[in-house]
Amino acid sequence: MTDQTRVVTHQVRRLEVAADLPFEELRARYEQAVPAFDPGHYFGGLAPDRIDWATISRITEKQAPHGFLLYWRNEADQMMRVAGHDRRCTTYLMGNHVVAERMYRHDPGILLYAPLRVTLYEDHDGGVWFAVDQPSTRFSSFGDPEIAAVGVELDGKLADLFSTLGIAVPDELTH
DSSP: OOOOOOOOOOOEEEEEEESSSSSSHHHHHHHSSOBBTTTTHHSSSGGGGOOOHHHHHHHHHHHHSSSEEEEEOOHHHHHHTTTOOOOOEEEEEEOOOHHHHHTTOOOGGGGGGGGEEEEEEEEEEEEEEEEEEEEHHHHHOOOOOHHHHHHHHHHHHHHHHHHTTOOOOGGGGGG
């Protein structure tokens, strides 16, 4: 293989939405709306080579009532307290492998941005925030209309999630 480098410069919109909720309440609502991914639901009694994609899709739809699953959680504030910081902050990776596959088939590189990274945090004034990069601005950078369309669809799923959480839906998500 020759030495190759691709450089893609693109603009990303970070959405930071104030939540008129205490941190713990926002986090509890979020974790209820975005349940943890559990591979046991897929492979519980089946070997991974004995399950088909239609079954995975059906199970995922049931497991992700708002379109997203939680793949990872990091309570960053625990470590930051050691450094003397007292603000709450939890970071997540949320997504949907069935939705991601619809982009992956065109370019596996989309996994750089899927799952989505979400941060719930308190600012220095005590305000509580939900922060995420707007999916369509991330996925449009691949220059593929099929991938870009799924990014726009994810914007809509994110808008629905904000509504479920009881926080404002940014105009940028409703195109």
